[in-house]
Amino acid sequence: SKMVPQNPANPVKLADAIANEPRFADEAEREPIVQTLLDMAQKLEGLYRHASTHAAGIVIGDRPLSELVPMYRDPRSDMPVTQFNMKYVEQAGLVKFDFLGLKTLTVLETAVKLIRRRGIEIDLATIPLDDPDTYAMLSRGEVVGVFQVESAGMRKALIGMRPDCIEDIIALVALYRPGPMENIPTYNARKHGEEEMASIHPKIDHLVKETQGVIVYQEQVMQIAQELSGYSLGEADLLRRAMGKKIRAEMDKQRERFVSGAVERGVGKPQADFIFDLLAKFADYGFNKSHAAAYAVVSYQTAYLKAHYPVEFLAASMTLDMGNTDKLADFRQDALRLGIEVLAPSVISSFRPFEVGENRIYYSLAALKGVGDAAVEHIVAQRGEKPFKNLADFCERVDPKIVGKRVFESLIMAGALDCFGHDRASMMAGVERMMGLASLAQQNAVSGQHDIFGASLGAQSQALNLPATDPWLAADRLHREFQVVGFYLSAHPLDEYKAALQKMRVQTWAEFSAAVKRGAAAGRLAGTVTSKQERKTRTGNKMGVIAFSDTSGQYEAVLFSEGLAQYRDLLEAGRSVVITVAAEDRPEGVNLRINSVQSLEDEASRIQKALRIFVRNAAPINTLAGQLAVRGEGQVSFVLIKEEGEGEIEIELPNRYRISPQIASAMRAVPGVVEVELV
Incomplete structure (x- = not known):
């Protein structure tokens, strides 16, 4: 083979x-x-290798289907299936329907239920279709989560259109496709009075007035044929089909019928021919208005809920996109933009879906990788009306057969057990002890026994002493969090480099991508590597596709063989780097090619001048000395905070050391350190 x-x-x-x-x-x-x-x-x-069933096709007959067509039973379904495909079932006399499920309808239903908890009843069928706040939001292009108009191209079209009525949304849904989309600038210019609406013919201008003189819908083609040439509805539908299929003989026949009918009604033959050619051009990609209207109304409903109830709308959207971490990151970023707090997952306050509070969203436990619905439902059921008192109480009340070691580790890495006050590193080191306590509690619950002295598990609970271990560095903690959540939730690895990045004049991804669209072709970015893929090009050479994250979003860049060999070690997942890139604005988005890579830690250490460590006593000094093992150019001083606010004593060390945001972060984690300040 x-x-x-x-x-x-x-x-x-x-x-x-x-x-x-x-x-x-x-x-x-x-x-x-x-x-x-x-x-x-x-x-x-x-x-045919196998029999397949149409995902949404349903056929209806006037008698048992087995009397009309051969049948087949799909082993994956209880519903009988026709052996004829969709083309031949219609010829056999059956009526075929496509019933399509739409996730957005469930998002709307979920959002309405969340809003109802506030005592507000929303009937989406009766909301006003002329709401100014909704159209203002759409005109600003704030469309994350809004059905049909989320793409960058749609967002640009909305900003240009500045819609103020439902007809604009219907037209945009119909126009935003290859071919018709070239008419969007004309539609916008005429809508805003920047271009005069051209007349096709006085008899039919009123039929295209709604769409700014642009023929957009198949229904308009049919109406024009009726009005201008006296077509019946049935004839007009045949005209629409003929134009769509471009059958030469049928088109010639229809042209003769159209032109003769128009001439009889006082239209000149040359103009009738011109209008027929115009209709044929638009009918080639004309859209069904009823279809566009149905989608536009759903789009408007999502926009209305987002404009007026953003907390509930975003929570519902996140629940229905729980498995798509890219979408979750977009929703979370949009929530922050709107001033909505997204609380980190917690076994005390989180549920399976994303829940809402006062201007806040509680992150879902089920959205964490490695946790799963069964474990989440068990945790929530065990919590019930009685919150977990501490980590030992949590371990005793969950079943380790459902909440296994992998689930415990995912909960720790995501910060879902931070609510009990233990350090993540010590919990990860003590996960076997936690599992042991959970197993013992379950065994005793099943047997109905206490320990051999007749006491309850209180003694074992008190004995849940987690191992003493060094805390994870901020970058390590956030990388583990990223592995489970899918994006940086509680903080970002670049946060501690904020001052250094400003001094280095490094752009964020959002700033740079906007600059590229204005004509920039190169730039300097910082990012934390989230993934690295190595592939072979057509010529057999290796290339790398590197995914980065910064505080404004996520992006990808490519690196070819020589650069990949030179910078491979710097581009491991979790490393933060500074890159110079060449950029190109393409229809599918901004394309980046990496020219050089430097360690962000090294670059930041070069520009940091001084480090001040605030302590209350000498206890942490020996541990801190280990962090200052490498000589460099940075000045280091200890600031002793005296008792009862009596002042401070600053002691400058005689030698110079290598200092950086990462070193400062490690020092902050040392017990007894009050604060560390980089200057």
Whole structure:
């Protein structure tokens, strides 16, 4: 099979592969069974491999379907299936419908239920379609989560259109497709009085007034044929079909009918021919208005809820996109922009869905990788009306068969157990002890026994002493959090470099991508590596696709073979770096190519001049001395805070040391250190 070229775009027939590959003949001559195999394979080639069922197609007949068409039972469904495909069932006399499920409808329903908890009843069927706040939000392009208009292109079109009525949204849904989208600037210019609306013919101008003189809908083609040439509704539908299919003979027949009808009603033949050609052009990609209107209304409903109830709307959207961490990151970023607090996951306050509070969203436990619905439902059920008192109480009340070691580790890494006041590193080191306590509690619960002295588990609970271990560095803690959450939630690794990045004049991704759209072709960015993929190019050389995250979003950049070999070690997941890039604005987005990579820690250490460590006594000094092992250019001083606010004593060390935000972060984690200040 490896001798048959694999080209999905242009599949090679087996006969051609055999003719062009001499090894087939050699193998067939050596083993006759190979020739039998090739003969059978050519007979089977092109036949259906399996029976598949249309995802949404439902057929309806006036009698049992088995009397009209051959039937088949799909083993994956209880519903009978027609053996004829969608083309032939209609010819057999059945009516076919496509019933499509839409996740957005569930988002709307979920948001309405959340709003109802505030005592507010929303009937989406009766909300006003002329709400100024909704159209103002759409005109600003604030459309994260808004159905149909989330893409960068749609956002740009909305900002240009500045919609103020539902008809604008309907037109945009119909126009934003290859072909018709070239008419969006014309629509916008005419809407805002920047361009005069051209007349097609006085008899039909009123039919295209709603769409600024642009023919957008198939219904408009049919109405024009009725008005101008006296078509019946049935004839107009045949015209629409003929124009869509571009059948030459049918088009010639329709042209004769259209032009003669128009001439009879006082339209000149040249103008009638011109209008027919115009209709044929637009009918090629004309959109069904009723379809566009249905989608536009759902789009408006999502926009209305976001404009007036953003907390509930975003929580519902996050719940329905729980498995898509890129979308969750976008929703969370949008929530922060709107001043909505997104609380980190916690076994005390979180549930399976994203829940809402007063201008806040509680992060879902089920959205964490490695946790799962069963574990979350068990934790929430065990919590009930009685919150977990401490970590030991949590361990005793959960079933380790449901909340296993992997779940415990994911909860620790995500910060969902931070509420009990223990350090994440010590909990991770003591996860076996936590599992042991959970197992013992379950065994005793099943047997109905206490310990051998007749006491309850209180003694064991008190004995849940977690191992003493060094806290994780901020970068390590956040990288582990990223692995479970899918993005940086509680903080970002670049936060501690904020002052250094300002001095280095490094742009954020949001700033740079906006600059590229204005014409910039190169820049300097900082980012934390979230993933690295190595691939082979067509020429066989290696290239890297590196994903980065900064405080404004996530982005990708490519790196070719020489650069990949030079910078591979710096581009490991979790490392923070400074990169120089070449950029190109393409239709699918901004494309980046990496030119150079430097360690952000090294770059930041070069510009830091001094480090001040605030302490109350000498207890942490020996531990801190270990952090100052490398000599450098930085000045270090200890500031002793005297008792009862009597002042401070600053002691400057005689030597110079290497200092950086990461070193400062490690020092802050040392017990007894009050604060560390980089200057």
